[in-house]
Amino acid sequence: MSEEQTDAEVVEPPEPIVIQQLRERFSDHILTVIDQRGELSVVVDKDASFQVLEFLKVDFNLSYDFLVDVTAIDYSQMEDVLIEYGYARYMVVYHLNAFLTNERLRVKVPVSEKDFTIKSVVALWNSANWLEREIYDMFGINFDGHPDLRRILMPDDFEGFPLRKDYPLRGRGEREKFNFGRENV
Amino acid sequence: MGLESKLGDSFITTTIDKVVNWGRKNSLWPMPFGTACCAIEMMATLATKFDLSRFGAEAIRFSPRQSDLMIVSGRISIKMMPVLRKIYDQMPEPKWVISMGACASCGGVFDTYTLVQGVDQFIPVDVYVPGCPPRPEDLIDAVMQIQKLIGDETVSVARMAKREEISQATLG
Ligand code: SF4
Numbered sequence: 089m090s091e092e093q094t095d096a097e098v099v100e101p102p103e104p105i106v107i108q109q110l111r112e113r114f115s116d117h118i119l120t121v122i123d124q125r126g127e128l129s130v131v132v133d134k135d136a137s138f139q140v141l142e143f144l145k146v147d148f149n150l151s152y153d154f155l156v157d158v159t160a161i162d163y164s165q166m167e168d169v170l171i172e173y174g175y176a177r178y179m180v181v182y183h184l185n186a187f188l189t190n191e192r193l194r195v196k197v198p199v200s201e202k203d204f205t206i207k208s209v210v211a212l213w214n215s216a217n218w219l220e221r222e223i224y225d226m227f228g229i230n231f232d233g234h235p236d237l238r239r240i241l242m243p244d245d246f247e248g249f250p251l252r253k254d255y256p257l258r259g260r261g262e263r264e265k266f267n268f269g270r271e272n273v
Numbered sequence: 274m275g276l277e278s279k280l281g282d283s284f285i286t287t288t289i290d291k292v293v294n295w296g297r298k299n300s301l302w303p304m305p306f307g308t309a310c311c312a313i314e315m316m317a318t319l320a321t322k323f324d325l326s327r328f329g330a331e332a333i334r335f336s337p338r339q340s341d342l343m344i345v346s347g348r349i350s351i352k353m354m355p356v357l358r359k360i361y362d363q364m365p366e367p368k369w370v371i372s373m374g375a376c377a378s379c380g381g382v383f384d385t386y387t388l389v390q391g392v393d394q395f396i397p398v399d400v401y402v403p404g405c406p407p408r409p410e411d412l413i414d415a416v417m418q419i420q421k422l423i424g425d426e427t428v429s430v431a432r433m434a435k436r437e438e439i440s441q442a443t444l445g
Contacts, residue, residue, distance in 0.1 A: 242387065243352045250386055259386025266351045266389070 104128060106150055106193060114140055119173065119198075129194040131173070137180075137197040138207040144184060144193065145212050152184035152193060155213035159183075160199075160223045162253045176200040178229060182209070199229055208234040226251035290427050297341075297367065298423040301330040301416065304340035304364060306357060309347030311374035311406045318409035330416050337363040342419060344412075345398075346373040348381070349389045361396045369422065371415045372398040375405045 103111075107121050110130060117136035122129040132140045144152040161179045163169040170177070176198030184193045199206055208231035209216045220231045221240040228249035231237055239246060246262065248255055276286055303325075307315055319325050319333060334340040337360045349357055361370070372392055375381035378401045380390035392398065399422055400415045407415075 241352075255386070257385055262386055263351055263389060266354065 106144070106191070109147070109150065110140065110143075113143060127192070127194070129196055131179075131196045131198065134197050134199060134203075134206055137195070138209065138212075141182060141184075141195060141209055142212055144195070150186065151188050152186045152191075154185040154187055155209070155215050155219075156183035156185050156192075157181075158209070158216055158219035158223065160227045160229060160251075162227065162251065164253045173198040174200070178227060180206055180223065180229065204228065205230040205232050207232050208237075210234055225249070228252070293428045294424050294426060298420040299329040300332070301328075301342045301369075301419065302332045302334050302340045303330055303342040303344050304335070304337050304360065305333055305344050305346065306360065307344075307346045308349060308353060309376060311346035311376065314406040314409055315344060315346045315373065315412060318412045323409040323413065325413065325416065328413065328416050328420070337361070338365065340364055341368045342416075343368065343370045343396075344373055345370065345377040345392050345396075346406075348376040348383055349392050350387045351389055352387070354389050354392070354395055357392065358395055367426075369399045369419050370396055371400045371402060371412070371419065373402045373412060373415070374407055375403065378403070381405060 102108075103121070104123075107128070107130065110118055114132070114136050117133035117140065118130060119133060120129075120131040122131070130140075144150055159181050161181065162177060163179060164177050169179075173179075178199040178201075180197045180199055182195040182197075184195065185191070186193075197206060206229060208220055210220065210231075211233065217235070218240055220234055221237060223229050224231060224234075224237055225239045225241050226249055238244065242250065248260055248262075250259070277284055305312065305315060307313075317323060319331060325331050330342065337343075341364065343361060343364060345357065361368075370392075372378045376383060376388070377392050378398075380388050382405070384390070389395070393401075400418045402411050402415045404411055
């Protein structure tokens, strides 16, 4: 990678059309483009995440109409990633698929601990509803504009967010304290 | 015995306990509480190859009100435990519980924040089946153990009192 960048003679192949289009429209907001053996990932600024995803879905030629998955990653123990994205601890990841062209695309959005809110994409894909609830449940990331943001897997009165790296595997005594929500047993 | 010799071949004398227990233990109606991989093994036990009906326990009932043997086969999370307890409470007496597999008995390999480390903290368990998952033969053995337990029981109110005591001790 670094070799290619220093050597001016190497002609890089043109970027995929979707990346070209995204750069054209959202140049300031595209942080990184990763092409790992033909698997495309785009890291996008949080402010523009909704607009980027909307464009990817609505644009006639791209039409990434299928939201395969939404998930999140806690990078708190990966120093290099933290440094690269201004110490944004979390990354919300959207996996998209276009039925028309059978292309796949991964859109990653860094979310810092200072501002835990990201715009919900339920308005674009209804299937994001439960996926975003799961992220909220496991990481505590809030989704602005989500119609029904509450826990989906853990009990409603559960405290803490189990998939954060600082959450202990055996929990903080939830299972020992568990008593069907009744007192004095 | 004296009475039979007077009444002829068509009569036998026995005790009420023996008759009731004989009936109960040869027609167990299991309530399958299958929440994970162990449930697959439970299904195998019920299917033709291992055929739990040889032991009179093939009439699986998904309604707790029609069953008397609960088979807890799988992981129980703290969100599932109230459901399990509710179903257990809805089963009419007399009732028995088999805790099948490492997960139901002690949490198994899932020593995590959300998993109940043994359902016996919250419901009385009669027979534990070790294994991950236990072989169908093990489950059959557990059913036979239950039958043995039933055989030793009495229909008097004493059993009910004992049940109640255990129930209070585990939860109340
Ligand atoms: S004991 Fe093993 S087979 Fe049974 S539910 Fe647990 S992990 Fe699955």
